[in-house]
Amino acid sequence: FIKKAFKISDVEFEELREYCLIVDNRLKQVFEHAIKRNCSIMVDAEQSYIQHYIDYLTAHLFKTYNKEESIVSTTLQCYLKMQICRINKWFEFCRENKIKIGMKLVRGAYLNEERKLAEEGGYPSPICETEEQTHKNYNDSLKHVFENLEDKE
Numbered sequence: 508f509i510k511k512a513f514k515i516s517d518v519e520f521e522e523l524r525e526y527c528l529i530v531d532n533r534l535k536q537v538f539e540h541a542i543k544r545n546c547s548i549m550v551d552a553e554q555s556y557i558q559h560y561i562d563y564l565t566a567h568l569f570k571t572y573n574k575e576e577s578i579v580s581t582t583l584q585c586y587l588k589m590q591i592c593r594i595n596k597w598f599e600f601c602r603e604n605k606i607k608i609g610m611k612l613v614r615g616a617y618l619n620e621e622r623k624l625a626e627e628g629g630y631p632s633p634i635c636e637t638e639e640q641t642h643k644n645y646n647d648s649l650k651h652v653f654e655n656l657e658d659k660e
Contacts (some may be wrong), residue, residue, distance in 0.1 A: 523563045530564065531571075536560035538572055538579075543545050548572075549608065552582035554617050555633040556624070569606050577609035585632045585645035586615025598655050613649050614641050 510520050541548055551567045552558060565581045583594055591624040592609075601608040618634055625632035635641045 511652055513562060515540055515559055515563075523560060527587070531567070534568070538568075542572075542578065545580050545610075547580060549580045549611060550575040550582065552584045552613065553599075553617075554624075555587060555621060558584075564641055566600060569601065569608075570604055573601070573605070573607040573609065580609030580645050582611045582613055582647065584613055584615040584617075585648055586621075586641045588633060588635055588640075590644045591651070592649055594651055598651075610652070612645060612652070614645055629632075 510517075515523070527648075538548065550561065553561050556627070564582070565579065566654075570577045581597065583590060583597070587593070597608060597610065615634065621634045622632050635644060
């Protein structure tokens, strides 16, 4: 899922896997403590150029801890042009793995940095061109969340 959804190479995937094994052992203590205290964990979003690494780790945490309830949540930044695609991928991932989803929607925080990096790097900016487009992404994402929540019995 991660390789396909976030278009990372085999080398990047293996680097992520090794990193996650190291981090996983350290995070287990944090999560066990949070679970004992009936707390959840929010994974924050970062700049678009490193977000796929954060998503890989978060997907691993979802599969480990979100089997019965949503212990781990991710943050989705709606200033990204590809936001709707990302939210669809997260719902698809959770359905396929029969795990609970957890997410926080934000409009975004790295607008100036993302624009500057895209300009300096000579690639299209990953963020919406206007504030209105960001609001539309946010509203469409929120609508998608409500339309895809499972009914609790």
